[in-house]
Amino acid sequence: MRRWWHRWFRTPGELEAMGVVGINMRNARFILxxxxxxxxxxxxxxxxxxxxxxxxxxxxxxxYGIVRSPKEIRRLDRMLGDHDSFVIKPAxxxxxxxxxxxxxxxxxxxxxxxxSVISLDGVRFHLQxxxxxxxxxxxxxxxALIEYRVKPxxxxxxxxxxxxxxxxxxxxxxYPVMAMLRASTRESDGRSNLHQGALGIGxxxxxxxxxxxxxxxxAVTTHPDLKVPLIGVQLPEWDRILDIAVTCQxxxxxxxxGVDMMIDEDRGPMMIEVNARPGLAIQLANxxxxxxxLRPTDExxxxxxxxxxxxxxxxxxxxxxxxxxxx
Amino acid sequence: xxxxxxxxxxxxLLTLIGGGLAAYKHVRLGIPMIVGDKPTEWLVEAKVTFxxxxxxxxxxxxxxxxxxxxxxxxxADARSAxxxxxxxxxxxxPAAVWSSDSLENNQALYYRVRFPARGVDSAGSxxxxxxxxxxxxxxxxxxxxxxxxxxxxxxxxxxxxxxxxLVGVFREIAAIEGSQEISLLKQHYEEVSNGDALTLLxxxxxxxxxxxxxxxxxxxxxxxxxxxxxQLFVEYHDGVYWKVRNPASPAxxxxxxxxxxxxxxxxxxxxxxxxxxxxVRFTTTRDVIPMDxxxxxxxxxxxxxxxxGLPASERQVFRYVVLIxxxxxxxxxxxxxxxxxxxxxxxxxxxxxAMLEMDDLGAGLTMFVVIVASGLWFRFLLSRLNLLxxxxxxACVVIVTLLMMLLSVVSWHLGMRDGLKITLFPMxxxxxxxxxxxxxxxxxxKRNALLQVFGSLVVAVIAxxxxxxxxxxYWAFYFPELLLVLLAGIILLGRYTGYRLSELMRxxxxxxxx
Numbered sequence: 001m002r003r004w005w006h007r008w009f010r011t012p013g014e015l016e017a018m019g020v021v022g023i024n025m026r027n028a029r030f031i032l033x034x035x036x037x038x039x040x041x042x043x044x045x046x047x048x049x050x051x052x053x054x055x056x057x058x059x060x061x062x063x064y065g066i067v068r069s070p071k072e073i074r075r076l077d078r079m080l081g082d083h084d085s086f087v088i089k090p091a092x093x094x095x096x097x098x099x100x101x102x103x104x105x106x107x108x109x110x111x112x113x114x115x116s117v118i119s120l121d122g123v124r125f126h127l128q129x130x131x132x133x134x135x136x137x138x139x140x141x142x143x144a145l146i147e148y149r150v151k152p153x154x155x156x157x158x159x160x161x162x163x164x165x166x167x168x169x170x171x172x173x174x175y176p177v178m179a180m181l182r183a184s185t186r187e188s189d190g191r192s193n194l195h196q197g198a199l200g201i202g203x204x205x206x207x208x209x210x211x212x213x214x215x216x217x218x219a220v221t222t223h224p225d226l227k228v229p230l231i232g233v234q235l236p237e238w239d240r241i242l243d244i245a246v247t248c249q250x251x252x253x254x255x256x257x258g259v260d261m262m263i264d265e266d267r268g269p270m271m272i273e274v275n276a277r278p279g280l281a282i283q284l285a286n287x288x289x290x291x292x293x294l295r296p297t298d299e300x301x302x303x304x305x306x307x308x309x310x311x312x313x314x315x316x317x318x319x320x321x322x323x324x325x326x327x
Numbered sequence: 328x329x330x331x332x333x334x335x336x337x338x339x340l341l342t343l344i345g346g347g348l349a350a351y352k353h354v355r356l357g358i359p360m361i362v363g364d365k366p367t368e369w370l371v372e373a374k375v376t377f378x379x380x381x382x383x384x385x386x387x388x389x390x391x392x393x394x395x396x397x398x399x400x401x402x403a404d405a406r407s408a409x410x411x412x413x414x415x416x417x418x419x420x421p422a423a424v425w426s427s428d429s430l431e432n433n434q435a436l437y438y439r440v441r442f443p444a445r446g447v448d449s450a451g452s453x454x455x456x457x458x459x460x461x462x463x464x465x466x467x468x469x470x471x472x473x474x475x476x477x478x479x480x481x482x483x484x485x486x487x488x489x490x491x492x493l494v495g496v497f498r499e500i501a502a503i504e505g506s507q508e509i510s511l512l513k514q515h516y517e518e519v520s521n522g523d524a525l526t527l528l529x530x531x532x533x534x535x536x537x538x539x540x541x542x543x544x545x546x547x548x549x550x551x552x553x554x555x556x557x558q559l560f561v562e563y564h565d566g567v568y569w570k571v572r573n574p575a576s577p578a579x580x581x582x583x584x585x586x587x588x589x590x591x592x593x594x595x596x597x598x599x600x601x602x603x604x605x606x607v608r609f610t611t612t613r614d615v616i617p618m619d620x621x622x623x624x625x626x627x628x629x630x631x632x633x634x635x636g637l638p639a640s641e642r643q644v645f646r647y648v649v650l651i652x653x654x655x656x657x658x659x660x661x662x663x664x665x666x667x668x669x670x671x672x673x674x675x676x677x678x679x680x681a682m683l684e685m686d687d688l689g690a691g692l693t694m695f696v697v698i699v700a701s702g703l704w705f706r707f708l709l710s711r712l713n714l715l716x717x718x719x720x721x722a723c724v725v726i727v728t729l730l731m732m733l734l735s736v737v738s739w740h741l742g743m744r745d746g747l748k749i750t751l752f753p754m755x756x757x758x759x760x761x762x763x764x765x766x767x768x769x770x771x772x773k774r775n776a777l778l779q780v781f782g783s784l785v786v787a788v789i790a791x792x793x794x795x796x797x798x799x800x801y802w803a804f805y806f807p808e809l810l811l812v813l814l815a816g817i818i819l820l821g822r823y824t825g826y827r828l829s830e831l832m833r834x835x836x837x838x839x840x841x
Contacts, residue, residue: 009831020834022826024663029824097770125713132716134766196772202840212840219838287840322840 019289021280030172030294034255035276042252043274046091046145050271052251058244059270061087061148068143073127076120079146088123090130091143096193098135100126101149113162113190150262150270153236159183159201161225163190167203167235167261167269169245170278170290173301174309176242176316177293179203180285181210181235186225194281199223201230202286206321208238212287219287241269242316246309248274258282293320334822338815345811352806362801367444370614371546371587374437374554375597377605379430384601386425388438389590390414393447410436420592434602440587444613448583453569453591460539460564465531471515474508479536489538489565496532497561497577500525523559526574530561539564543571544590545581546609550646554608562591587611612642647680649803650794652810654679657790659820666829669783670760670767677756678783679790688791690738692784695757698730699780702761703768710765723758 005011015022021030043049050060064086065079080086088100100123102110109117118126127144129135136142152164159165163184170178180202184190187197194200199220202212213220213230222229235241245259248271258278261269283290300315301307307315352358375388410425423438467475482495499509512532516524526542533540544557560581562571571588573581581588589609590596599605654676661667669675682691705726709719731754760780768776793799802809 006835009835010837012826012831015826015831015834015837018837018839020826020830020837022824022830023666024827025824028822097766121713128715134716193771195775214836217833217836219836284834284837287838289837289839 015289019291019293019295020283021290021294023280026277026280026290030256031277034173035257036253039253040276043254043257043276044092044094046089046093046273047143049252049274053248053271056247056251058247059264059267061150061270061272064146064148066091066143066145067127067131070128070131073124073131076124076127083148085149087147087149088126088130089145089147090135091145092136092140093130093142094136096191098126098130101190103149150272151265153263153265155233155236156181156183156263158226158228159199159223159230159233161185161223163188163192164262166192166272167241167263168258168275168278168282169241169261170256170258170282171245171249172256172294172297174246174249174307175297175300175312176205176245177297177320178282178286178288178290179205179208179241180282183223183230185215185223194279194285199230200281200285201233202282202288203235204322205242206317208235208241209233209322210235211322212285214281214284217284236263237268242313243309244269244271246313250309331822334818338818341811341815341818345808345813345815348808348811349806352808358805360806362797367613368441369444369548369587370439370441370612371548371589372437372439372610372612373589373607374435374610375599375605375607376433376435377599377602379432379434379602381429381431382601383428384410384426384430384434384599386410386423386436386600386602386605387415387598388423388425388436388607389592389594389596390421390423390438391440391587391589392421392453392591393440393442420594422594430601441614442587445584447587462534462537462539465534467531467535471512474511475532475535478506478508478512479532482532483536489533489563492536492538493529493533493540493561493563493572494577496536497529497574500529500532501575526559526561529574533561533563541593543588543592544596545571545573545586545588546611548585548587548611550612554610557589557596557607557609558586560586560588562593646804647683649807649810650683650800651676651680652813653794653799653803654790656813656817657793658786659817661786661789663820663823664827666827667782667786668779669786670763670779671756671783674756674760675783675786675790678787679794682787682791683794688788691791692788694731694734695784697734698727698757699761699764701730702727702757703765706761706765716762720758720762723761724754727754727757727761 041048042052047066050063053060064081064083065075067073067076067079084105085103087102090098093099100118101113102118102123103113104111106117109119110123111117130142130144133141150164152160156165159181160183165181165183167179167181169176180200182192182194183199183201184192185197185199189196192198194214197216200214201210203209204211210231210233215224221231241261241263244261248259249257252274254274254276256276256278258275260272260275262272263269280290296319297316300319304311349360353360373388375386377386409430410427412423412425415422415424425436465475478496478499482492482499486492486495499505500513502509505513512528513525516528520527530540530542540561540563543560543562545560546557547555549555559574560571561574561577562569564570569591571581571591573579573586597605597607655673658669658673658676662669662672678691678695682688685691685694702723706719706723709722714722760783764776764780767779
């Protein structure tokens with residue numbers, strides 16, 4: 001029932017009843033005990049995470065080059081070769097900071113997905129900023145990664161105003177507990193940060209269909225710019241997506257993590273990055289409190305400590321299936 | 328669960344130790360818990376420093392007459408290892424004398440005087456024993472003598488007694504467009520003496536005019552200033568008594584709440600034999616420990632082992648340092664319980680400290696907003712030059728520095744003196760704030776950038792308001808063991824897993840999917 005105060009806030013009791021996890025709880029009960037500090041560098045450093053994923057046979061975007069020192073910026077031309085589209089990101093960037101996406105070339109200049117152009121010098125300057133540690137945690141010196149720009153699958157682009165949507169799966173103790181799709185809007189300007197106006201679309205763990213969507217914390221059913229329905233869309237290769245997510249958990253050893261993936265038109269799901277401190281908006285996107293999933297998972301993990309990956313996925317798909325899947 | 332019990336035991340232990348120590352100090356040593364319970368008192372500490380050169384050392388520091396009287400609630404003590412010490416109690420010219428044979432290197436000697444905060448009349452009238460003193464002739468000659476004579480003659484025309492003469496002489500000296508004679512004399516005195524030339528000139532002129540006058544030294548009762556040089560004042564004889572006045576405001580008698588006259592009677596303030604580079608600096612602090620308890624307290628290990636075992640000049644540093652944990656506590660509360668987003672975790676504490684130093688919230692906030700806003704603008708101009716990160720921040724520091732200088736000058740001319748007290752304003756922090764803000768501006772939009780800056784400001788203001796509370800400052804300074812209780816509180820907050828206030832609003836639209 002909607003009460004007058006729901007316009008302004010929810011009481012702690014109401015949130016608790018819905019199983020909503022707050023930041024303090026996430027940090028104290030799920031991140032601190034399950035994610036040992038020493039494992040952080042593994043995921044915070046995208047180069048290491050990618051190398052590890054490749055060993056496990058997980059698809060990742062091809063690396064065109066790694067810029068480790070200002071001297072190597074001069075070799076940018078050679079690294080890019082004849083690739084017209086590419087992504088530059090800091091190896092230790094956090095929260096999507098410092099990512100430069102180039103979607104094409106116009107004479108000597110590069111074109112960003114939004115249509116604005118950037119010169120070769122502009123790209124070099126961006127690389128220098130990355131090397132100086134502008135985007136890394138604590139301002140430490142960093143390394144820049146130049147890689148393949150994912151060509152998103154048709155289903156995905158239809159849900160997004162520019163930009164490529166990504167899929168995030170949150171894994172707890174090896175079990176997928178929740179998933180969401182982040183799609184950009186005109187307002188979010190090609191980015192997929194929810195607080196900048198991107199859409200958060202909850203995805204059913206059992207089937208890979210979208211079940212619920214939010215924009216600025218409110219439930220919506222159609223894309224605000226494209227007007228396409230957001231509910232009931234089937235994501236391609238859902239089995240593979242869950243597989244990658246669970247494998248990423250195993251290779252990193254983290255107990256609580258978010259695995260971000262993109263679905264390439266030709267090559268299918270690709271691991272983009274692993275996040276050791278996944279955010280809480282995923283609960284809003286799914287309309288389900290995380291605690292409702294984390295608690296049963298914890299019990300299951302205690303009861304069957306050595307379950308196979310396959311069985312873990314099966315448990316999650318059975319237990320966390322959405323009750324009603326939209327049309 | 329075991330970790331939970333450990334945590335509780337730790338918290339309990341910290342609270343017990345901190346609270347117990349504080350209770351002991353309160354009950355057994357009589358240090359009041361509530362500020363303003365007992366009258367405060369001033370502690371004036373003279374710190375004599377010099378470099379001993381290996382010969383026998385004798386240091387003679389002239390003392391205020393009131394320090395030797397042992398009445399009117401005045402206490403005094405000296406601290407100095409390796410020296411034999413005595414007070415020469417000559418009632419007119421008391422002095423502290425330290426002596427030692429063959430010392431080397433830097434030496435520091437301390438002498439403290441404490442008296443009630445309402446001040447003591449250290450500038451009052453003192454009668455001369457024996458005959459009425461004669462003015463001493465300064466021994467000027469030639470053109471200087473003629474110039475001085477004409478100044479004195481003019482001053483005499485407008486005055487009938489020593490007071491008005493004094494006022495007239497110092498007014499003439501202080502006048503911006505003085506007569507030719509005065510500028511001649513000023514020039515001469517500035518060449519001959521090393522500092523305070525104008526006061527010395529005034530004293531000589533008074534003597535020539537027939538009013539006996541000599542040098543006196545006073546200390547400003549002002550906590551904020553830190554170590555200060557003694558101020559040269561004028562002691563003059565009005566025919567019956569010796570009196571002291573401030574040459575900067577000759578017309579009024581000294582306010583005992585503002586000035587304490589340390590040296591009078593014409594003796595030199597400090598004489599050191601066997602050492603060089605000697606100087607004396609004064610530190611004044613307001614203290615609350617009652618005087619009658621002082622002797623017990625000095626022997627208590629509890630006091631000696633804390634900052635009170637330090638000389639006042641060293642202790643001053645802690646006035647702000649002990650407040651930092653409180654600021655940190657406020658930040659923890661506002662971030663983990665309320666959930667305010669800030670730029671950098673402890674940047675607001677530094678900001679609050681800076682405002683505390685300025686002693687003015689409005690000025691501090693204006694300063695911050697003006698500097699950050701214009702810094703941001705310059706930063707966007709700089710970004711067109713494609714500078715590397717560290718030089719860019721350094722450039723920002725330079726701009727922030729210039730802005731602060733400009734702001735000081737402007738506010739000074741507008742008559743706001745607060746602009747001048749910004750030495751502690753954390754410039755590097757400001758520069759980083761500007762840099763980070765401009766990044767957030769570009770990456771996450773201006774809404775987020777402004778929100779975070781605003782959050783930082785709110786946290787800083789709340790931290791400032793808490794740290795500014797007299798009672799809290801008092802506890803932090805006199806009962807630093809209470810910081811252990813604060814630590815216990817922070818540890819407890821560190822285990823809080825409930826919702827933040829901001830989350831109650833963030834999840835207000837939370838709808839459970841059917």
